[in-house]
Amino acid sequence: MTTGLRSVAAALGVAAEVAADDLAVVVGDRELTHAQLHERAARLAGALAGRGIGPGDVVAVGLHNGAEYLETVLAAFRLGAVPVNVNYRYREPELRYALEYTSAAALVVDESLADVARAVVADLPGVRVLLQVGTEAYASAVAGPALPADDAERGDGIILLTGGTTGRPKGVVWDRDGLLGILSSVFRLHGIPAPTSLAEVAAGVTELGRRGDRPVVVPMSPMMHGTGFFNAMRTLLGGGTVCFATSRSLDAHEVWGIVARRRATEMVIVGDAFGRPLVDALADAEQAGTPYDIGCLRRITSSGVTWSVAVKRELLARGAMTLVDNISASEGGPFGISEVSRVEDLAEGRFTLASVARVLDEEDRDVVPGSGQVGVLASAGPQPVGYLGDPVRTARTWRVIDGVRHAVPGDLATVEADGRLVLLGRGDGVVNTGGEKVFPEEVEQALLAHPAITDAVVVGVPDPRWGQIVTALVAPRAALQGLTDAELTAHLGERLARYKHPRRLVRVDEVPRTTAGKANRARAREIATGQPFTVESGHVRAFARALGDAGPGIPPTFPIAFAHVDEDWPLVMRPGRPWHGSGAGPGESRGSGGLHAEQEFTYHRPLGEGETLTAHKRAGRTWTKAGRSGVLTFTERHIDFLDAQQQPVVRSTTVTVTTAPTQTPASEEAP
Template identity: 25%
Template sequence: MNLGTLFQFAVERHPQYEALVQGEKRFTYAELNQEVDHAAAGLQSLGIKRHDRVVLVLKNRLEMVILYWAIQKIGAVFTPINFRLTAEEIEYCVKDAQAKAVIYEPVSEHAVLAAVHGMDTIKVAVLQARGADIQYEELRHKSKQPLVRSESDGDDLCLMLYTSGTTGRPKGVPRTHRNEYSAAVAHIIQNQYVFQESTIGVMPLYHTMGMRSLLSIALLNGKMVMTPDYDAETVLETLEKEKLSCVYLVPTIFHDLVYHPKFAQYDLSSLKKLGYAGAAMTKALTEEIFAKLKPKVFVNHYGSSEVYTFSICDYLDRKPGCAGKPGFHQRLRVVVADPDGGSTPEDVVQTGVPGEIIVDLRSQEAFQGYWNRPDATRKAIREGWYFTGDMGSFDEDGDLYVLGRVDDMIISGGENIHPLEVEDVIAKHPKVAEVAVVGLPDQRWGEVVTAFIVAHDPQLNAEELDEFCRQSKHLSNFKRPRKYVLVDSIPKSPVGKILRRMLRDGYAQPSPTKKESVS
């Protein structure tokens, strides 16, 4: 069994159901399958075969979806990367993957052509991008031979995702057909999806969240609506127009939607099932989502590219911010945190004590090691457990709370302080739009708790924020920020994760009209 076969099953089951939409273009499952077969046969005619890696540097457009299924049908390995990467970063990924082909579009054309200059990698262009060996439209009609279906099995690789590489070179995460199928099943169960769900393709398809939406919706004969260029108003319009039933997004996008000035103008009554992942969500935003969207299902999904599901929480009304219980295929532990990799799976901490979250690798959702990176594999995988690098703790109910990265922990005056617990308090201030907390070096304290804040109200100042924190019943005084920096924006990754390292390195400068304040 492989994903190409499962897609064929979906096509035969409900060929007339709508499958893929982008703008005015609409495809049923039967029509999409025809496009997929044309593209697959064209790729085969270029010499791309089972096990070959194909790097894609595209936005979230319908061609990306067609090529995903085409690559599955021929048994190659779909290897998507961020279309915003530099030529140097693309070159690294193409060489590391030993890619047989690279597929790109105008937005990534310059970087791709510089990256692969002198290589014998096949170049395929979408939307008439220049410098290619063949255009996508030509590819669809190139093959004179019918498609020869691959005999891939469950242990063959079907996907390779590259991690963001914020702490060094990006790492390839190879995933098998069995991994991806299991992750899709878990996603369907954990989000309570049913046949003919419909969703928006706004999460990047070079990210595990985008992959989950694509695969789970297809297995359920659902509808995927692609949005190559993201902005909040476009998403709101699409949700209303297409009457979409479910979304799986990062907190940043939820924030953009519910706080959009035109939010109340849109009828989102069809939207019943919400899921988020990729970053922490503040209690304030969780409460706003419940109030404005009134979801039937609202799930916090905690996981990674490597394993997919760690845990889920679908009772966020009772426990906002909680990561909940282990997922459908999973069990968890929290062990003594050691950034140098000295902990073992037996170093379990007590309830309520923060430590590093580790997950059982016997899950069928789990990878078995990084691509060409035995050093990273040795550090991450120990005695059958995946060491996530995330800090967390269990409460008395056995529910998991994620507290940030092991290397994000602030140690001030010998006390351990986790950014999320401080951010949750500050985010409740009515004049705060966004907040990120880090530890900055301090001669006396070692690190000083520092809050970077984007304000709704230009009159907000550090003294008002500090008084708000002093009055909070949920923040011990030693955890209160000693420095507040009002900024115009907070640096984030393409999927909405706060880039705390950039804050520590001085990326975010104070707004010109505001000054830093230390209390």
């Protein structure tokens, strides 16, 4: 055994030798020891080598979580090739771009991506090998001759494709040292220094076994994302066991069954997106009188997404575990960390700077705690080489500061006087409203303090007066429909300055998130702006009117327009026939802030027996209400403003109202 780590394959191989007969991966009832997993990987490497794949080649992995993902990655390492993650949800243009961008020479997929892969690879001569898991070809590959291990010094690691602001993924290149720097956390967590030689890897795995600290991990995050990948591979480096669920989507009861049956010590989740269903499953089992035994669970980790105090509280109430909330990025880290083991220590959004992290001002100086300065997060922890094929962006993201290379991906933060780190989000996601900058994550954390709001995403929506207005998508719709916007935001008064409060709430069944659980702000913005807005001008009273002559009564179908409201500038709107209007304001108000309105429209056309009125805002989103007098009443809130010439300009929403016989008992559904 030589000194030096030589390669990622060599380090993982030594760990497997020490833990050879211990379980490496479990998927349902299927079990593979470390020796068996590495043997299959060696045979797969032999098959790939036989088809021309070798050192430096890129092997794309488009697989769901499972043993095949691990053995494909290990096979690539053994070849001296570079594995790259490919999203199994890709369509043809997306897969084509990923393969061309990374110059992939081989692609391993399962059935979910197989048809798309065949269509794309047919036109890409650079992809020399396409192998599908579950076929005879794959079975032959892992049963054929093994590729012998070698002693070559190799600095290659992985390419990690991560979401880009342009909609196209960017490749983050991790070499051997950066990758092993992350994976070695399996030792550092237990007070064992990160190994610098293969002998030290063997000693570390041996010591973890002696202490009974080899991890048994349930990685629920997809392996195609950094959090899932790094945690699974660090588990193998520590001689531990990776336990995968069999279901392709989250089955919380299956997960808890795995924890109890396999005596899992760690779990990797995606914030509330996974945490809340897990808590609900625990409660269901308890109510059924069959609670899960999760006393073995020591640690639950999440990274980069919202993990609320409410969900953490439910988890801590059920076991002696530590909850670890990390601020990290594909570009490096850690930047901040929140570790809590007791309910009484929970605090909303409380992070502390990681030991290798700083918050820097525009001059690359540390911001002063309590000063209110906003700076960028920087970390001197394990780092990649840079972005694939993009030296300009690489130079901008990884900078030498005070003689030390730091990752500075652009996350904004400030430090409170007590040392609390407040994450404010990426600079390109900041909402600029009337010249004030609002950071979405800060508002989201504050919204989640309301007991009825289980998830929230904040975006900026274009506005002619303010530039952007703060808009929040909140869930779940069913629990929020009986609460007004004022009730859902009243608690923000003691948490956030008024300009940070959402001017508009959009109630949704589910907040849009990526497969990694991160806020899908592009989709959220589409939802927030997808209502059929029109812009008109003229005297403000003219906007609350029928968009056609409806006559003295209400016809079966007709459009109506509403002005919007800002509670700071109430205005009574009295629409003309055939409605009467009333509002909560003192009358028309003018001022530098603009013209605003809050109105409640009551439709007085008597309904026929068995009829209701239904207002259709857009397909699938309706309000229905039948009153004793056959009257439909609801309040609509939007926004209006003054243009540069101080003339009222109103953005209005067109709503179609129809009459129809009552089919079911009346109900009211929020938009």
